[in-house]
Amino acid sequence: MASDNWTRRDLFKRGAALGAVALGGPALLAACSEVPESGDGNTLQRVQDAGTIKVGIAGEVPYGFTEGDKVTGEAPEVAKAVFKAMGIDNVDADQVEFGQLIQGLNANQYDMVAAGMAIIPDRCENAAFSVVDYVTPTAFMVPTGNPQQVTTFEDVKAKKLKVAVLSGTIEQSVAKATGIPEGDIQPYDGQAELFQALQDGRAYCGALTDISLKQLKKDNPDAQLEVTDGFVPVIDGEEQIQAGGFVFRKGDTELLDRFNQELTKLHDSGEWLKIVEPFGFTEDNLPPDDVTTEDLCAG
């Protein structure tokens, strides 16, 4: 057998070759994925030249998720239409946990978040939101018949129930602000885990946007769970209208402005509704004129 003549020297030689590949390979790749310091305004130029843009999604049905190899959902599909109008034909996505989206954006992992992220002041301080893309009420998923009659966060607090939320979402902040004890708020990092927790009765109810919950129920018709009527949560007497948008780095103003122009056109032409209907959105989700990103950011 030829390999029996493999000498010790060969062993080391091959080892060294393997080592060179191991060290050289990543270095090469690393160089490729270096990006010019973004957030300084040249992002628009860069993505237009490349004809491709990378967005961040959270794997939340129906906002932004992966189906097979394809990235789809309300936000990515709207984004694709907007970018097409801007001459950018290709939209790639990275999927991260919801709570990591803005950090990933600011760490230049991608150039925009397309996850139907709600516009809230804390987030505005750390990133720049597009114009309002959609509005949605919050709702609870509860056991069929809702034996504890929970329809608001105050009910959860008063009845000392456990509530499941997604980590980093507005619902989590509202639950905390309502004064539900920390131990009764269960943060999960994916919809599937949240849903399973509700099915197993780990928490009485799960709080999420109306649209997400209805979709979850649709996907799992056999589950002994139902979705309550949507409501607008209130913190310190202030209504927290859930309005979602796309998120950019601060400083990428040119990109943001161009994006806003095209997104508004889509909204006005009725094209938007056609894109989002397959994901369970309706006319009711179109943002009213008096709901603006500036107001939402101001709190």
Next chain:
Amino acid sequence: MFENVPEYISTAADGLWITVGATVAGIAIAAVLSFVFGLAMLSRLKTVRVIARIYVEIWRGTSEVVQLYWVMFALPILLGYRLVPLLVGILVLGLNFGAYGAEIVRGAVQSVPRAQYEGTIALSMTPAQRMRRVILPQALVEMVPPFNNLFIQLLKGSALLTIIGVSELTHQGKEVLIPRNVSEAATIWTVILLFYLLLAILITMGMRWLERRAAALVGRQPTKRDSVFARFGGGKDPLPAEQSKGGLADLRRKGGE
């Protein structure tokens, strides 16, 4: 219950290749770092030893999850660089397990009997010759079984890449299959566990081959083991070599009991 299994297998297989790629690349980096820093820890120069020690303690002492988060989200802000998630994962796997591997290399080299060193000095070999011709070939035989364990740990560690969004095997289950088939979670996770088992067996087979080679090169009989599973030195070691994966365990006693 089982009619969807082919679909689960094919969807999981999409992630399998990423798991394989990340594991192989991670092993390659870890192996190189193991030798570089393992030998550096034995250097006569104090500075070199200290640097190697710092690398080993930092990458072993912090958690892999912390490292993933840090390289993914903190490093780009500090450096103005970004790495794609898969690359972040490979780097962290390599650096983390390289630190464990460095201890294996150091321990194995130190376990080579003293007389062998003395022999090389008597033959007035240069330090490089001693290492390359006499010490390392013998140490290599000692290293293979603990490296086998380490590489399987690395394979298992690659599942954590799902946390930073790499669409590897676990991610395919967690983010793609489970959300749409929650009621069949048992089947889905079983499929994925079996994939990992298969990969672990392949690693073990590869390492057994390497062990036979390495043993033959120094004219020894490889230790007999009844199956590809038997990763432990058949009662040869007083304690499993795997203690290398834990803390500051000293491998010096290994083989020298």
Next chain:
Amino acid sequence: MNDVWQWDYAFEVLPGIVGGGLWMTIKVTVLASILAYVIGLGLALLRRSDLRIVSMVAWAVIEFIRSTPLLVQLFFAFYVLPDIGLLFDPVTTGVVVFGLHYATYAAEVYRAGIEAVPRGQWEAATALSLPRSRTWTKVILPQAIPRVLPALGNYTISMLKETPLLLTIGVLDIVGVAAEEGSQAFRYVEPITIAGVLFLILSYSASLLTRWMERRVGIAR
């Protein structure tokens, strides 16, 4: 992202990470270690059973659990156990999964420890016609267990560093709390760095403890 490192923010998140996360990390590690050491001993004894079928099953279980990722096992338990009527709270699920996973490692440690007890000890026990159970409890295990303690300690340190996996099922350890704080404030640099430093301190002090044990055991022998 104004400053790379903000001390104000670091001090703001520190109490939460130490108070909530550190405690959870330690709690899970200690409970799961105890479970692992006990189940591990059981597995090691089953592995040595004279009934081939028993030892084969124990071997298969050990190899399967050891060869597959803890994270996936955690998901498996989280999704599947409730279906068969075992609804543990997330912390218990974590302790059970960690305990079982590391029990398979502990089993191998015990096995090696038992095999290292000189044959003469077995023969002497036979010569004294000690019953088998007394041979184990009075002769073999008292010699084997002290020798394996440092190795078991090392697995506890490994376990410590894997507690962050629990954040996927809603249990917040050091990293869980850090990531939580980070996603509220959109800054990961400070919380994650703090988490890393805490782990470094924890595992370093634990390893000093293990080394001390190694020395003690060395003297006792």
